[in-house]
Amino acid sequence: MALIRALIPLILLCISTVVHVVPLLLVALLKALLPGRSLKRRCDPLLTGIAESWIGFNNWLWDRFTKTRLVVDGAVDLQRDGHYLVLANHQSWVDIVVLQKVFNRRIPLLRFFLKRQLFWVPLLGLAWWALDFPFMGRYTPKQIARNPALAGRDIAVTRRACAKFREIPVAIMNFVEGTRFSADKHARQGSPYRHLLKPKSGGVAFVLEAMGQGLNAILDVTIAYPAGVPSMLDLFADRVPEVRVRIRQWPIPAELVGGDYQNDRAFRVRFQQWMNDLWARKDADLDALLKVE
Template sequence: MRWLRVFVVLLLIVVNTLVHCLPLLAAAVVKAALPFKPVRRACNRVLTLLAESWISVNTAMIHAFTDTRFVIEGTAAPRIDGHYLVLANHQSWVDILVLQKVFNRRAPLLRFFLKRQLFWVPVLGLAWWALDFPFMGRYTRKQIAKNPELGRRDMEVTRRACEKFRDIPVSVMNFVEGTRFTRAKHDSQGSPFRHLLKPKSGGVAFVLDAMGEGLQSLLDVTIAYPAGIPTMIDLMADRLPEVRVLVKERPIPAELVQGNYQDDREFRARFQQWMNGLWEEKDADLEQMLQASPVRAAG
């Protein structure tokens, strides 16, 4: 019976994706073919409305086909027309659906920095391109040390993306750990945190440098799965009993905006210290969220 549920939900997700992506791609082609400000502005609005509708239908299906409880806490009250940096821990592909549920139509559309290989995902890759999601190389420190041009390439992608983001309401999303958490990755890193990998500060620093004072604030999101880290199949099969989310809105320190993270060692050390402080607090929050008693709440 569970596999029948998974099949039905997956089929509906595919249909929902095709229904929304075809007009989305059409609007993106018009925007690319007619690069005039009024046309681009109108197309951006259409693209956002289509993306929000797509997300809303996916969220409605989660509520219709699962008994997953969402316990969402925090005092953040973002403006729908604002500009925000969103940071979150990363454990599963389910994180993306959780973030979309939390912020859809309550904050500007989330735009993720994606691995370049994801551009080739059928249909979705083109949809992410149409929505101006930046595609990054995501090179390791060793690769950049061997070829510094790789690091500059990602910096340029970030700069171009942020130039586009200045003209539209946006929530710039960054999974700071750079990869999904597993115990094996945690141990191989020697991470000092109980439930998190080490944060990678470079991408955040590049966004703050490129967008300057155009960002209103930081939305710091902590996602916890008390029953264990789920897969997408677990969600569709109704094997995910509860998701807990904590959202904190924080000011962005003025002294960390528009610094030279790449070449200024003192600035880089200050920036990393700030990020590590956020991660220490997030780790403590995660510990509490995982240990707290179950709450009958949905929404």
């Protein structure tokens, strides 16, 4: 029954994806063929407009086919032409839909750091490439131990991405835990947080190193599902009664901008402590948001 209920919005979602991705790729191809950076940059507003239209239609599907209540606290004083670093906890693919519903056309287009394997997702991988989403290797400690050269590859990808992002309004999205939360992962890590995995600081540090002076703020987003973590099928089958979101804006910490996270051990320890403190506050926020009233 749930699949039948979700069938229409899921079909419409697939149709919308094709309708938007095809022109997106055509504009991206034109951008690649144009000479000179200034001509290429003229394609960016069109690419962004297509992506925002795509997200806008997906948001309409949410409103039309579900009764899911979205409760948002703290989404004030946002700038559509700003530069933000967006940090969020990660539990489900629904997180991405929630973030896009909250922020579409309120801040610049969210650009995610993605696992390299996601490039091969049909249509979506090419769409993310066209929108300059960075693809990361995310190598394990064992892989890096066998081949130390791998340690610098994701850093290089981050720096190249940030060089592009300095020239356009952007919201750089980072799921700091690096993977979706599960009870099994939480137990294996021995995480000190009740509802979160341990944060990974390296990606955030490299963004602040490359773009810290040009960022307006950090948007610290906490997403809670009081009725339990849903799947996309749950959402479009209208089995998610409420989603709660808390947004906190933090100034860019001047003492953490421009440091050498990779080679300066003292700076790395300070940065990790700042990240751990941020995550402890997020854990407390999530605990409060999950309480059923």
